[in-house]
Amino acid sequence: MTTLVSSPLVHPGSPPDSPWWRSAVIYQIYPRSWADGDGDGVGDLPGISGRLPYLRDLGVDAVWLSPFYTSPQADAGYDVADYRDVDPLFGKLADADALFAAAHDLGLKVIVDLVPNHSSDEHVWFRAALAASPGSPERAHYVFRDGRGPGGDLPPNNWQCVFGGSAWCRVASEDGQWYLHLFDAKQPDFNWDNPEVRAEFEDVLRFWLDRGVDGFRVDVANALVKEAGFPDWDEKLHILDNPVDVPRKVPGRRAPMWDQDGVHEIYRAWRRILNSYNPIHTDAYSGDNDRILCGEAWVDSPERIVRYVRKDEMHQAFNFEFLKTQWRAVDLRKGITSSLTTADSVGAPTTWVLSNHDVLRHASRLGLPVGAKRPNGIGIGDPQPDADLGLRRARAATALMLALPGSAYLYQGEELGLPDSTDMPDGLRQDPTWPRSGHTERGRDGCRVPMPWEGDRPSYGFGPSDRTWLPQPASYSALAVDRQVGVEGSTLELYRALLAIRHERGLGVGSLSWLEGLPGEVLGFVNTSATGERVLVVTNFGAERVVVPEGVRLLLSSGPLGDGGTVPTDTTVWLTD
Ligand code: NOJ
Numbered sequence: 001m002t003t004l005v006s007s008p009l010v011h012p013g014s015p016p017d018s019p020w021w022r023s024a025v026i027y028q029i030y031p032r033s034w035a036d037g038d039g040d041g042v043g044d045l046p047g048i049s050g051r052l053p054y055l056r057d058l059g060v061d062a063v064w065l066s067p068f069y070t071s072p073q074a075d076a077g078y079d080v081a082d083y084r085d086v087d088p089l090f091g092k093l094a095d096a097d098a099l100f101a102a103a104h105d106l107g108l109k110v111i112v113d114l115v116p117n118h119s120s121d122e123h124v125w126f127r128a129a130l131a132a133s134p135g136s137p138e139r140a141h142y143v144f145r146d147g148r149g150p151g152g153d154l155p156p157n158n159w160q161c162v163f164g165g166s167a168w169c170r171v172a173s174e175d176g177q178w179y180l181h182l183f184d185a186k187q188p189d190f191n192w193d194n195p196e197v198r199a200e201f202e203d204v205l206r207f208w209l210d211r212g213v214d215g216f217r218v219d220v221a222n223a224l225v226k227e228a229g230f231p232d233w234d235e236k237l238h239i240l241d242n243p244v245d246v247p248r249k250v251p252g253r254r255a256p257m258w259d260q261d262g263v264h265e266i267y268r269a270w271r272r273i274l275n276s277y278n279p280i281h282t283d284a285y286s287g288d289n290d291r292i293l294c295g296e297a298w299v300d301s302p303e304r305i306v307r308y309v310r311k312d313e314m315h316q317a318f319n320f321e322f323l324k325t326q327w328r329a330v331d332l333r334k335g336i337t338s339s340l341t342t343a344d345s346v347g348a349p350t351t352w353v354l355s356n357h358d359v360l361r362h363a364s365r366l367g368l369p370v371g372a373k374r375p376n377g378i379g380i381g382d383p384q385p386d387a388d389l390g391l392r393r394a395r396a397a398t399a400l401m402l403a404l405p406g407s408a409y410l411y412q413g414e415e416l417g418l419p420d421s422t423d424m425p426d427g428l429r430q431d432p433t434w435p436r437s438g439h440t441e442r443g444r445d446g447c448r449v450p451m452p453w454e455g456d457r458p459s460y461g462f463g464p465s466d467r468t469w470l471p472q473p474a475s476y477s478a479l480a481v482d483r484q485v486g487v488e489g490s491t492l493e494l495y496r497a498l499l500a501i502r503h504e505r506g507l508g509v510g511s512l513s514w515l516e517g518l519p520g521e522v523l524g525f526v527n528t529s530a531t532g533e534r535v536l537v538v539t540n541f542g543a544e545r546v547v548v549p550e551g552v553r554l555l556l557s558s559g560p561l562g563d564g565g566t567v568p569t570d571t572t573v574w575l576t577d
Pocket of ligand 1: 075078115183219220296357358
């Protein structure tokens with residue numbers, strides 16, 4: 001690396017005093033699996049509150065809590081029976097209030113999950129719908145239809161649900177209607193054409209805003225409105241798939257249950273509500289207090305995703321392109337450029353994410369051969385990831401991600417370098433994907449295993465007992481928090497250093513240009529702050545070591561450097577002038 005010519009600006013950067021969410025690092029807590037306060041083997045809100053100082057010390061800005069609401073837990077809480085209460089498994093409403101207060105005292109914002117596409121079949125509205133007759137106002141809260149064929153014995157159309165099998169379930173009552181569930185049969189879809197559904201969710205937003213939350217992560221935000229007429233759709237639905245990895249049978253045709261234009265007016269109405277909590281047109285306005293919406297939307301392209309973050313809609317949407325991109329310099333460069341430029345075209349920040357509760361953790365994913373299709377869970381008998389390679393690449397990928405302008409999401413335990421559990425006995429699996437796919441897809445339990453806090457304790461310190469709702473792999477002992485705190489070179493200390501430098505140097509609001517003239521298997525960019533300070537970021541994907549130019553100083557490296565300070569394969573360095 002002798003010449004350091006940079007490309008024209010790919011992304012211009014944002015003012016240093018931009019609202020918090022344009023650059024925030026947000027840590028996802030999966031409440032079942034982060035910290036168990038009462039020893040029943042399932043994480044809970046008091047457990048979370050007790051461990052929050054760990055997140056302040058890690059250096060994140062906010063937490064996102066996956067659902068903790070009243071729920072029969074048919075989809076780990078994404079099946080909500082009461083949107084205004086806490087499930088006894090996780091505690092009480094007062095525990096949620098205490099958690100929000102404790103987080104705020106530590107300077108952490110709190111984002112909660114909102115699940116508007118479907119409820120639980122144990123929601124009071126759905127129970128009433130089942131008890132009522134076809135055409136009643138009760139049934140109109142959900143999507144009920146008569147079946148096709150003689151006696152209405154066939155589902156109303158051929159849609160498959162995401163977890164496998166038909167997306168329709170027939171009711172037991174005499175009328176024999178069918179209801180739609182894009183996910184499990186215990187997750188009936190709401191009818192968003194019904195103004196009562198819209199009013200209900202606006203009220204739910206206010207309920208949590210009044211309790212002090214800083215925003216909402218909106219579950220399957222692309223699914224609420226379905227194409228009129230419910231036309232047949234021959235293709236399988238998957239979490240996080242899009243036509244890039246699963247080519248469409250009819251190119252250009254959008255799935256009738258995803259990303260319909262009608263969803264946007266819902267989010268415009270929600271944005272008005274959020275803005276009313278921190279009026280943007282008054283002198284008292286401060287971007288530090290913005291309440292935000294972040295959409296989880298599986299759409300066909302970056303152009304479609306940024307429609308959710310136009311000025312009067314959501315603040316952020318997950319950008320899954322980065323997560324789905326293969327470990328290749330050329331692909332990542334393309335994906336990063338298009339993510340930044342499309343977000344810039346509507347004046348929104350982009351988001352970056354590598355792991356969450358729905359996908360193989362990146363320490364495992366990146367240990368699979370480059371180019372392999374991302375499996376939906378790994379189990380006994382499946383090809384196993386290369387753990388060392390996966391961790392080395394995961395550290396390099398995170399160091400790359402946290403130098404990018406925009407907001408970044410971390411998933412609990414990735415700061416420890418946790419791999420997925422890939423040898424869990426199938427009989428212990430809880431994800432509905434496994435039974436609904438006819439035992440062909442193992443699903444998401446592997447990334448949802450309880451956190452290890454103390455390597456020598458029962459349940460690795462997850463709670464006061466030895467109980468854990470999913471078994472922890474033996475490898476988690478050596479990766480526990482207490483084994484990594486203060487240990488030079490540990491993954492936890494790497495994350496702390498990355499987050500500290502990211503904050504100090506304002507990388508989240510910096511500009512980006514590519515470093516040109518590097519070998520094809522090396523990715524390099526410059527993040528420049530408003531005051532002109534530069535951080536040079538270089539990731540080496542190739543076998544040849546990269547020589548760092550003279551005159552630059554090493555800020556950090558995702559792994560050990562080679563002789564003479566060279567950058568080995570699967571390593572990212574941050575440099576400065
Ligand atoms: C997306 C969530 O992330 C996933 O965990 C859940 O199963 C589906 N939405 C259905 O709510």
